[in-house]
Amino acid sequence: MTAIQTKPRKPAPALPLNTILSGDCIEMMATLPDASVDLVFADPPYNLQLKGALHRPDNSLVDAVTNDWDQFASFAAYDRFTCEWLAQARRVLKPDGAIWVIGSYHNIFRVGAALQDLGYWLLNDVVWRKSNPMPNFRGKRLTNAHETLIWASRAEGAKYTFNYEALKALNEGVQMRSDWTFPICTGGERLKGADGAKAHPTQKPEALLHRVLVATTKPGDVVLDPFFGTGTTGAVAKMLGRDWIGIEREPDYIAAAEARLARVRRVDEGALGITTPKRAEPRVPFGQLVERGMLRPGEELHSINGRHSARVRVDGTLIGRDVKGSIHQVGAALEGAPSCNGWTYWHFRREGQLVPIDLLRQRLRAEMDSSGPN
Amino acid sequence: MTAIQTKPRKPAPALPLNTILSGDCIEMMATLPDASVDLVFADPPYNLQLKGALHRPDNSLVDAVTNDWDQFASFAAYDRFTCEWLAQARRVLKPDGAIWVIGSYHNIFRVGAALQDLGYWLLNDVVWRKSNPMPNFRGKRLTNAHETLIWASRAEGAKYTFNYEALKALNEGVQMRSDWTFPICTGGERLKGADGAKAHPTQKPEALLHRVLVATTKPGDVVLDPFFGTGTTGAVAKMLGRDWIGIEREPDYIAAAEARLARVRRVDEGALGITTPKRAEPRVPFGQLVERGMLRPGEELHSINGRHSARVRVDGTLIGRDVKGSIHQVGAALEGAPSCNGWTYWHFRREGQLVPIDLLRQRLRAEMDSSGPN
């Protein structure tokens, strides 16, 4: 496009990329422009209602979440807070953006219902199975060995990023499921303060964020984390070549996150590549195979199951029993199916063997690659 | 207590034990006395919002849940229905009773929030991991491979039954976790109509009910299922020596359930012991080593013979000289071999030594083992 824009819009305020905004998440999100962020990842307060201190069987004290940022007067107050930050997040999201929220049974049902009420469209709920959860010391319930993540698009029918092939590759060629197993964040990955105490009570493992970001963002996307904590989201985003914005209220967490992020290196460019779907490959019209002499007009093609056949016409259509049309249309008609991928359905005979016509398409694409785009 | 009751209450109506009540679950629960039931197990409509037909890649049609009973006009209508039946269930429960509700991401967040709003006290959410879920045929989301159960007591501070030791025994001596793995209900267990079609679209596996009832009821307890369907709850309750009450609206489901229940025998006392087969070693996707930071994206791997190398990408694939793909594919391509075991072929460098990546897999398996089979 070279046309001059006659009605220039007010320039959008610049995004504070790769910085931590200090303050309340609702107020700070309000300073961000509409439709500016590709992904929100949020680990909100869990609204835990622990009555007293919790002790292990040996009487040692469990360092539970009792910080005052996690106390809410009632479900109603928690719902109000949840709806406010989720509404801001939705405003800030691009139309094709998406959100992840992680929680436990204490809060995730309120979060999920709020997402639905605000018009988000749920795509999956995902279970993080902890390979090393804290046991239930009292033996009064099941070991709480998982947390739940919700993945939602901005609205019903909206597009969203999902790197299907990359996740399939991560899972050794089998479709990725909705239950993911990772250990909790311990050892060297766990940030400690000067006194050796953990810097944040609920630091998430980087492996979890790695999978979330590889699954639902592209390099260069902007990822917003309104409950940044000690910056796991930012650290993994930086490593994976994504831009990030963090919002955090506690100065101690901000300091820990900034020190952490300064140490993170982006991975090499070549390692950022992911397995890509066929869809991205250039479309090859079937007629080209005929024009290029890879198939003769009049040549007979056979269905994959050997039950049907059709002949190639000079214009790249097929003619079968009472049917004419594209390779897809004729295949669908003969099978009585709603649709058919003619490329994998039809085969031609070479030296007694049945060979799928898709092989010819691949050969053509290889030629196009070596001769550059046309 | 031996004191004579001076104001005798109207004698409670007798409980219709071990029968199916025909009708709407809210109306029928209203006929049951207060505080008369030990456990409610409920599998309510999920309110799926399916738009069009779905076909498998082989063009066969997926037999989806399109029954009228799963249709609701809006979230508000669904919430109203949910709160009404949950309120009746709470009235009918004994003070120390408990409830289980199963659902998917379509409805479980509304159910969980309603439970909390009505005064139930959540004890655990439990994930049913399906070992053989239906795949995502279009590759647009994660395979929806689990459903969620919520276990709640009648009120905060109320007592409830939890057979901790029995569940620990079921789990080979390790505390039972909140994620349970079972196959979906197929084969001989799945009830079929005269036409061979499934009698109910969403029949639950008996193994799931077995664990629920062993965990949270005692022999002789009364179990109420307000969405009885074809009677899985009743069948397992009868087998385990619990009393049951079913409520169901559809005459066809009632007929199927009654025929089924007539065939069920209570197990002999002491016959409950089971032997569990030794598990195969869990499959570990190579991508997990990357997500978990055991290998860096961009890190170089070397072939066992030192002749070839390749770099790790963020999605767990390798990129070598003109080849991309899994550790096995790239190894095979570089060697010109038909196949290759990437786990033993590829090595990484640590302190000058070449170490096989299989060592990292073994480390990961050790972690997974410690979390129990479930």
Add this chain to the structure above:
DNA sequence: TAATAACATGAATCGCAGG
């Protein structure tokens, strides 16, 4: 009859580019 291949199916919110 045994081994093997082919077929069937499960609570699913399952396109998208180009004209």
Add this chain to the structure above:
DNA sequence: ACCTGCGATTCATGTTATT
């Protein structure tokens, strides 16, 4: 914005048909 038509997409398990 609507409409047309290409063409991408599946895992585990149980049952039936075939060799």
